[in-house]
Amino acid sequence: MDGRALVAVRPSERQLAWQEMEFYGFIHFGMNTMTDREWGEGHEDPALFDPAGLDADQWVRALKSAGMTGVILTCKHHDGFCLWPSDVTTHSVASSPWRGGRGDVVAEVADAARRHGLKFGVYLSPWDRTEASYGGGTAYDDFYVAQLTELLTRYGPVFTVWLDGANGEGPNGRRQVYDWDRYYAVVRELQPDAVINVCGPDVRWCGNEAGQTRPDEWSVVPRELQDAERIADRSQQADDGTFARLVRSDDLDLGSRAALAGHEDDLVWYPAEVNTSIRPGWFHHPAEDGAVRSVDELFGIYLKSVGGNSCFLLNVPPARDGLVHDADVAVLEELGRRIEGFRARRVEASATVTSGAPGDVATAWPGRARTPWRPDDADPVPGVTLAFDRSRVVEAVVVGEDITQGQRVEHVVVKGRRAGRWTTLAEANAVGYQRVLTFPPAEADAVRVEITETRDTPVVARVAVIETATS
Incomplete structure (x- = not known):
C-alpha cells in the first residue's frame, strides 16, 4: 500500500484544535441525579429538580484543578428533562422550583467555563422518553433540531456537540430513526468550529467506557467506521453497570496497513476519544461516594489516552445538592498535581x-x-x-x-x-x-x-x- 496516499489524509482545523485540548470533562447532571438513577423513565415530576446549592463555578474549578481544558454538560439525558428553558417543551427547569423556575443550568455552566478559561460543549441525547413525537420521524427530528438550535445559539462558542446513539423506545413504544445528516448540518451552520463526537464525523468512540486504550491508535481509518458509529445496536441498550466496564476485544487494529487493505480509496481522519467516569456510574449516587477512582488509576488512563494519540474525557457527576462531592474534588486536585509533576520532570537536553x-x-x-x-x-x-x-x-x-x-x-x-x-x-x-x-x-x-x-x-x-x- 502506498504510504503517500495514507499521509495525504489530514485533520481539519476543528480536529486539530480538539486534539490539542487533550483532556476535558463530562458533567452528568439532571433529573437522574435527583432520583438516584442512571436512566430515567421519562415524565418525572419537574418538582423533583431543586439542587439548592448548585455552584457551576465549583464544578469548573474542580475540573480545571485536574488539568482539564473543557467541560461538556448533559443538557438533556434520555429522560427528556431539559436543563435549560426550552421553547419547545415544558419538561424543563422552567417547570421546576429551582431558582423559582427562572434558572438555566446550561447558562450557568457555560458562563462558569468562560470565567475559568475552559471551553464549553453540549450533550443532547437523541433519545427522549418524554417527548410525544419521539418515534414519529420528521416530527421528532424537527423537535430535536429546535432544541439543538437553542443550545448552539444561546450560550456562546461550543467546542463539541457530543452525540451518543441511545435509541430506545419512546412514550408511544416506537423508536426514532435519527436524521443524523440533518443534525450535523445544523451544527456545521451554527457552530462551524465544533467537533461532532462519537455518533458524528469528527471524533470517534474508542469502543468502551472503561477507559481502556488500544496498543496502537491510528487516526486514519476506513470511512465506513463513521457509519458504524451511528448504528444503534452498538450503543448501550440497557440501564445496567456492565456496559460502563465492558472492554470490546474486537477491532483492536483500525488503522495499520493490514487493516486498511482494500480501503485505500475511502479513508478519513477520524481520531479517537477515550471516555470513562470517575465513579462506577455516570450520574452521582450517594452509595458510590466510597467508589471514586484512585489517582493512580486515573493518571494511568491519562498517560495511555493523552499519551496514546487520543483525547481523554473524564466524567465527574455533581451530587443532588448541586456540588461535586469532596471525594471527587480531592482526587481531581491530586490528579492535576500528578500531571503537572510529570510535565515538570522533563529533562533539559x-x-x-x-x-x-x-x-x-x-x-x-x-x-x-x-x-x-x-x-x-x-x-x-x-x-x-x-x-x-x-x-x-x-x-x-x-x-x-x-x-x-x-x-x-x-x-x-x-x-x-x-x-x-x-x-x-x-x-x-x-x-x-x-x-x-x-x-x-x-x-x-x-x-x-x-x-x-x-x-x-x-x-x-x-x-x-x-x-x-x-x-
Missing part, C-alpha cells in the same frame, strides 16, 4: 538529529512546535538524540508528530545510553499527535528516538524525556 535541522522538537513539549523536524527523505533511520548535562534516571519519553502533515510514523524505538552503550528502553508502532512511552526506570546520559518504519518522511513536533520523581 541538547538535541542532535541524523539529518536536517532539529527545529524546536526538544523544547516544544508541552505545547506546539514552531519548527518541527523533518529529516532528509533519504535518511534510512531518522533519529533524534537528546543528551543531558549529567546521568539521569528516566522513566518515559514523549514523542509527537506534526499531524498537520498526517500520521506518518509506523514504528519507533527508544534507546538509552549508559557508559557509552545503547540499550532499548521501549518501542511502539503508532505515534500520531502524541505518544508517551513508559518503561522501568533506567539510568542514562542520553536518549535516542529512532523512527524505523514510516508511511512517508516523518515530521516530528516534539520529543521529551521524563526523569523519575526520585532521581
Whole structure:
C-alpha cells in the first residue's frame, strides 16, 4: 500500500484544535441525579429538580484543578428533562422550583467555563422518553433540531456537540430513526468550529467506557467506521453497570496497513476519544461516594489516552445538592498535581538529529512546535538524540508528530545510553499527535528516538524525556 496516499489524509482545523485540548470533562447532571438513577423513565415530576446549592463555578474549578481544558454538560439525558428553558417543551427547569423556575443550568455552566478559561460543549441525547413525537420521524427530528438550535445559539462558542446513539423506545413504544445528516448540518451552520463526537464525523468512540486504550491508535481509518458509529445496536441498550466496564476485544487494529487493505480509496481522519467516569456510574449516587477512582488509576488512563494519540474525557457527576462531592474534588486536585509533576520532570537536553535541522522538537513539549523536524527523505533511520548535562534516571519519553502533515510514523524505538552503550528502553508502532512511552526506570546520559518504519518522511513536533520523581 502506498504510504503517500495514507499521509495525504489530514485533520481539519476543528480536529486539530480538539486534539490539542487533550483532556476535558463530562458533567452528568439532571433529573437522574435527583432520583438516584442512571436512566430515567421519562415524565418525572419537574418538582423533583431543586439542587439548592448548585455552584457551576465549583464544578469548573474542580475540573480545571485536574488539568482539564473543557467541560461538556448533559443538557438533556434520555429522560427528556431539559436543563435549560426550552421553547419547545415544558419538561424543563422552567417547570421546576429551582431558582423559582427562572434558572438555566446550561447558562450557568457555560458562563462558569468562560470565567475559568475552559471551553464549553453540549450533550443532547437523541433519545427522549418524554417527548410525544419521539418515534414519529420528521416530527421528532424537527423537535430535536429546535432544541439543538437553542443550545448552539444561546450560550456562546461550543467546542463539541457530543452525540451518543441511545435509541430506545419512546412514550408511544416506537423508536426514532435519527436524521443524523440533518443534525450535523445544523451544527456545521451554527457552530462551524465544533467537533461532532462519537455518533458524528469528527471524533470517534474508542469502543468502551472503561477507559481502556488500544496498543496502537491510528487516526486514519476506513470511512465506513463513521457509519458504524451511528448504528444503534452498538450503543448501550440497557440501564445496567456492565456496559460502563465492558472492554470490546474486537477491532483492536483500525488503522495499520493490514487493516486498511482494500480501503485505500475511502479513508478519513477520524481520531479517537477515550471516555470513562470517575465513579462506577455516570450520574452521582450517594452509595458510590466510597467508589471514586484512585489517582493512580486515573493518571494511568491519562498517560495511555493523552499519551496514546487520543483525547481523554473524564466524567465527574455533581451530587443532588448541586456540588461535586469532596471525594471527587480531592482526587481531581491530586490528579492535576500528578500531571503537572510529570510535565515538570522533563529533562533539559541538547538535541542532535541524523539529518536536517532539529527545529524546536526538544523544547516544544508541552505545547506546539514552531519548527518541527523533518529529516532528509533519504535518511534510512531518522533519529533524534537528546543528551543531558549529567546521568539521569528516566522513566518515559514523549514523542509527537506534526499531524498537520498526517500520521506518518509506523514504528519507533527508544534507546538509552549508559557508559557509552545503547540499550532499548521501549518501542511502539503508532505515534500520531502524541505518544508517551513508559518503561522501568533506567539510568542514562542520553536518549535516542529512532523512527524505523514510516508511511512517508516523518515530521516530528516534539520529543521529551521524563526523569523519575526520585532521581
